[in-house]
Amino acid sequence: MSNESYSVQLKRETLKRRSRFVLVFAILAIAFCVIVILNINTGNVHISVPKILRIIFLREGDSTELNIIWKIRLPRIIMSAVLGGALSLSGFLLQTFFENPIAGPFMLGISSGAKMVVALVMIYFMQIFASVSSYALIAAAFVGALMSIGFVLLFSRRIRNMATLLVAGIMIGYICSAITDFVVTFAADSDIVNLHNWSKGSFSGMNWNNVQVACIVIGITFVLTFLMAKPISAWQMGESYARSMGLNIKAFCAGLIILASLLAATVTAFAGPISFVGIAVPFLIKRSLNSSQPLVVIPATFLGGAVFCMVSDLIARVAFAPTELNISTVTSIFGAPVVIFMMLRRKRGN
Amino acid sequence: MSEAYLQLKHLSVGYQKHAVISGIDLDIKKGEVIALIGPNGAGKSTILKTLSRALPIIEGNIVLDGKNLTDYQNRELSMKMAVILTDRIKVELMTCRDIVATGRYPYTGRLGILSEEDNARVDEAIAAVHAEEIALKDFNAISDGQRQRILLARAVCQDPEIILLDEPTSFLDVKHKLELLSILTNMARKKNITVITSLHEIDLAEKVADRIVTVKGQEVFGYGEPSEVFSEEGIRRLYDIDNGFFDPLFGNIELQKPEGDTPQVFVLAGGSSGIPVFRDLQRKNIPFATGILYPNENDYQVARLFATEVITEKAYCTITAEALERAKQVMAACPYIIDAGAQTGEMNAAVEELRKLAQESGKLTTAEALSPIRTKK
Numbered sequence: 001m002s003n004e005s006y007s008v009q010l011k012r013e014t015l016k017r018r019s020r021f022v023l024v025f026a027i028l029a030i031a032f033c034v035i036v037i038l039n040i041n042t043g044n045v046h047i048s049v050p051k052i053l054r055i056i057f058l059r060e061g062d063s064t065e066l067n068i069i070w071k072i073r074l075p076r077i078i079m080s081a082v083l084g085g086a087l088s089l090s091g092f093l094l095q096t097f098f099e100n101p102i103a104g105p106f107m108l109g110i111s112s113g114a115k116m117v118v119a120l121v122m123i124y125f126m127q128i129f130a131s132v133s134s135y136a137l138i139a140a141a142f143v144g145a146l147m148s149i150g151f152v153l154l155f156s157r158r159i160r161n162m163a164t165l166l167v168a169g170i171m172i173g174y175i176c177s178a179i180t181d182f183v184v185t186f187a188a189d190s191d192i193v194n195l196h197n198w199s200k201g202s203f204s205g206m207n208w209n210n211v212q213v214a215c216i217v218i219g220i221t222f223v224l225t226f227l228m229a230k231p232i233s234a235w236q237m238g239e240s241y242a243r244s245m246g247l248n249i250k251a252f253c254a255g256l257i258i259l260a261s262l263l264a265a266t267v268t269a270f271a272g273p274i275s276f277v278g279i280a281v282p283f284l285i286k287r288s289l290n291s292s293q294p295l296v297v298i299p300a301t302f303l304g305g306a307v308f309c310m311v312s313d314l315i316a317r318v319a320f321a322p323t324e325l326n327i328s329t330v331t332s333i334f335g336a337p338v339v340i341f342m343m344l345r346r347k348r349g350n
Numbered sequence: 351m352s353e354a355y356l357q358l359k360h361l362s363v364g365y366q367k368h369a370v371i372s373g374i375d376l377d378i379k380k381g382e383v384i385a386l387i388g389p390n391g392a393g394k395s396t397i398l399k400t401l402s403r404a405l406p407i408i409e410g411n412i413v414l415d416g417k418n419l420t421d422y423q424n425r426e427l428s429m430k431m432a433v434i435l436t437d438r439i440k441v442e443l444m445t446c447r448d449i450v451a452t453g454r455y456p457y458t459g460r461l462g463i464l465s466e467e468d469n470a471r472v473d474e475a476i477a478a479v480h481a482e483e484i485a486l487k488d489f490n491a492i493s494d495g496q497r498q499r500i501l502l503a504r505a506v507c508q509d510p511e512i513i514l515l516d517e518p519t520s521f522l523d524v525k526h527k528l529e530l531l532s533i534l535t536n537m538a539r540k541k542n543i544t545v546i547t548s549l550h551e552i553d554l555a556e557k558v559a560d561r562i563v564t565v566k567g568q569e570v571f572g573y574g575e576p577s578e579v580f581s582e583e584g585i586r587r588l589y590d591i592d593n594g595f596f597d598p599l600f601g602n603i604e605l606q607k608p609e610g611d612t613p614q615v616f617v618l619a620g621g622s623s624g625i626p627v628f629r630d631l632q633r634k635n636i637p638f639a640t641g642i643l644y645p646n647e648n649d650y651q652v653a654r655l656f657a658t659e660v661i662t663e664k665a666y667c668t669i670t671a672e673a674l675e676r677a678k679q680v681m682a683a684c685p686y687i688i689d690a691g692a693q694t695g696e697m698n699a700a701v702e703e704l705r706k707l708a709q710e711s712g713k714l715t716t717a718e719a720l721s722p723i724r725t726k727k
Contacts, residue, residue: 006482010447010473013486099440230455230462236444237452240437244402245455246428292443295461
């Protein structure tokens, strides 16, 4: 008899869970569409929706408006969506790996490490070639990201403690920022025209070439991450159990670190360091899904990160127009309270 | 004798190339329940970790089902071997059923989506450990005992031939300990699963295991059936107990007997009536004598550990005049007498005589009324 009630209960719970997943994805999708339209529609030059649709789908209309939409707003929106998604996903991977809910690319100094190497490469290349390819920047950022995470791993392996991990990350972040500032201070003005804006974090000044490169790199990384959903679910049970399930621990860890670093590096290469997105979004997504199952959390986190960053970018552009805010200013205002809330919940033993 | 399922051949286990235990030679048959016992830090976990490949073999060889353990593919091994570890599982937003379902990991496809059959196996395993009521609750919201049951279900739906468990009963109360172990052993017998578990509780090990491996210091100390391993002397040596007893019959650890050779109290015992009195006197460190007991009575098993003298009669025989005489003598020499309330019948009618004598002597008292004797040490 109790068996029957269990199967009934199970059916109900399974249905509940599925509808919750569908609901969350539906809300995210709707939010995504709304924010895209809002984003294209908003700016110093007002363009009406019918005009926008004609410009996008028929490529006809006033040439200034066409340029604003095609050359400025669209690449920017796509970039904020793709990079926002990548950053959140990177955060989710790092949190899973370190079993620490406030691990993230910014907290662990990965963004700062990437920023440092990108700054060095930019200045160096500018002096010799006068330009840097997007791929070179991503490669530079990736090297910086791996360096930072290497140090963090070195520390955290020795001292297995959640707090130590974060302190190590934050310290590495400071050191990298200090070196970046140092280099920037003594660089010729012409070399750092773009550097200044970028090093504070911004989605402005994106072009179609950037979009193409970012979409290729992040697209591939996303697919690979999604294919790792199963081993990630094993890892969530802890290293020992994961091993007993047949997971190749070394290969898995290396893969996860590389994917997380590559995602964070790509974001940093194009938009500079952006704070709190990597922590706040995965947390909010997991709570709303009421699940930590990687198979659903991975796409939802990506979508959620895209929405979060597009909203943040819109606010950065509009709030004090014509002055633009740094993207981190906005993401911090929304992201930091989420983290504080998260820690208070944990304190209560929830 | 049938072929061994798991062979440990001159195995050394340890950390970082440093052997903790060496020269282990064991043959374990399929379907056997093996308990590893030994003092804390003796290396029980090290053996289990080496068997589950969490630690590399330092020296020697492990052969599982006719194939070297090191030659197994990860997935292949995970279909044969499941583990229950002491590691605390830190998961979030997962129901108990989700945890159990992770046991199906080796069988699911690329994305780890559960098939109809996987789901059926999960629910079957949940039913096997009687966990339907908690299955849909959050894993973090249940008790330690329930958690162990869920982990057992998880191990079972991994469909293994062998389950390794590291101290599965720590943190559990007596009821849950027994419950867990009985589910485990029933399952092992039904599905012919080999079980190797480390256990803290020797009494449980004795009740549950087909064979016992005792581990101490640098070596495997003993290996055999419980009756062989659990001699009083063996346990004492294993745990370096010099201030107590191990009672091999009941698997209990007893404390030291009261000091002194001159009994202060004579206990009129029989059946199981004397045990509480004996324990009371032991706690109060009062030496006592008792009688007249049959060796097949419970009282006798405890009395022989604690009493300075136990007056006995052969089992199922009427008490002889000789035994009665000795009892009278000893009782007369004791300053106090306690009547534990032994039942009497035809065979031990002599006890009634002793009882009458005791009442007449005016020395009758109770264990509560006596004050403890301080140790001289």
